[in-house]
Amino acid sequence: MPNLGIEVLFRGTNLLRLLGGLWVAVRISLISTAISIFFGLMVGMLMVSKNKFLKLIFRLHLEIVRIMPQMVLLFIAYFGTTRVFGWNLPAEVSAVIVFSFWGIAEIGDLVRGALISIPVIQRESALALGMTQYQVYLYIILPQTIRRLVPLTINFITRLIKTTSLVMMIGIVEVLKVSQQIIEANRRTSPNAAFGVFAAVFLLYFLICWPISSLAGYLEKRWFQP
């Protein structure tokens, strides 16, 4: 059997370091996700309002986020702001800002889509039953919006987690960076370390993303085909 370079993982604190790197990625994702959901909900609701100016701003925001590679946004937030404004944003803060900027736009758009997908007639038939506007929102619009939203949001979160691997480009030592370091350090003794270490990284990402996306699948099934 060829040497798969797995033994490297068990040398010293290597495995712990990998897990530490993973935690950095997860931490960035978690904070960005929380911010994105909170503000995304607001943006989504504002996007269905009648205010043309706000709509234009959010539309523009979404286009920018979709067109620009996340890496470019990271560079702007980290290096760009230092050059231009003299700010010295910590790398992790820059990462959270960029991912939140992205997440707010994406989740805002999901919220907007979910809100407008609820037929007007649903609202009207509830009003005709003598419900207040507030009750209609609480009992009719919100539950249906959230049902549509949860699976989509979860999918977005897995995308976000995968994209955090980019943050090593601005010097954050997350799981991918740690694996590179481990491979470098052990190049002499275990030339095949790349395989084992990256396989471990694959497994780690899988262990995080798989439960999340199967939760999305489960909710989708449970909620849409009762």
Add this chain to the structure above:
Amino acid sequence: METTSIEIQHLYKTYSSQNSQVKALRDVSLSIPEHEIFGVIGLSGAGKSTLVRCMNLLERPDSGKVILGGQDLLALNKKQLRLCRQKIGMIFQHFNLLEQLNVLANVCFPLEIRGIPARRRKEKAMDLLQKVGLADKAKAYPSQLSGGQKQRVAIARVLANDPGILLCDEATSALDPETTKTILDLLKTIHNTMGITIVIITHEMAVVRDICTKVAVLDDGAVQECGNVAEVFHAPKSKAARRLLLMGDKEE
């Protein structure tokens, strides 16, 4: 509401978009006495839905009066209107049940909103499901029901509020003729046992013929003709009524 008559006076409603104006209602007046089953018939775009939506102010008319049971709806404040709406049931073409709730919960829903205690609302809901012939489907979900069954649930739900008036906007238009017949029979039974005033909006002659005592013919946002069903159908005076009759004959 003391009585359940409907008085519509000089109703106007115009929808304007960027480059066009649609006069959906042009000086519509109608007088529907208590306990009547009243039909409003007209081709697509005639303004039927607009008219019926004005009857519970889902749509606010530009001018005119909507008087239900002696009560001028346009003079009510938000809360009064809401309480009034509970007494004006409305059913729609597409049922609008809550997909995530089972049949029983759908019927209980308006009672829950009104703060009726859990046991009482369950009793009442089951009683209503019995009335519409769906007691055995109480635990089913809307997606497991046929169109006719869904409409029965919608009817049970709307009856939960003990309405004095029932507005039906194309309530049978999504159903086949057979099922339409059974729903109309159900409405008749409800009418006979509860004595509520029913307004039937439809584009089908057969529906009016089957269930209504009086009918108004709406065309281009105006009432063209109004009278007893037999009279209007035997000796139509307006062009619109004659056209509808011709189309009805072709369908049969």
